[in-house]
Amino acid sequence: GENVEQHPSTLSVQEGDSAVIKCTYSDSASNYFPWYKQELGKRPQLIIDIRSNVGEKKDQRIAVTLNKTAKHFSLHITETQPEDSAVYFCAANFNKFYFGSGTKLNVKP
């Protein structure tokens, strides 16, 4: 089955800096790659996604890039704010979701 690895497990940045979280996947058949943000005690929220026929997608301060050849995709958050502090999960989908292990992002004011 699919194997999704996510790095780093924790990330601490200064407010205003950029944050990058990286994921790799193993199954070349995976065709959908969402990113979820989970605040403490809350449900995972879909924040951005990318499909296998696209290399990059942006939504305001967040962007996702996909390299199908290398089987990796990344989440980029620019101009980070304290409210970006949360756990972020990547996932790869082929018939079902396989989640990465999560990255705890701490944005220091």
Next chain:
Amino acid sequence: SAVISQKPSRDICQRGTSLTIQCQVDSQVTMMFWYRQQPGQSLTLIATANQGSEATYESGFVIDKFPISRPNLTFSTLTVSNMSPEDSSIYLCSVEGREKNHEQFFGPGTRLTVL
């Protein structure tokens, strides 16, 4: 996205007992999914619940331990049977988005503590 609710939001149970978690969606959805999130961990798919057929379980999860019902296109239940402290987790249901383009949206979760 669909509006998803779960009951109960949390519960504390004694070992050996069972708990049934309900998931209600405000629109008809073909596929509903049940996940487990152990403390500080990622999400693990337990099973996929399809209306009109038996649930499909992932490796490591069995029907006797996690029976699932899917009586209609807006509702599903997950039962955690014969509980032990190792079952203490957050249980989340999720549904595919209305556009059926792989997006999944999660319910608020049920926080289960087994003593």
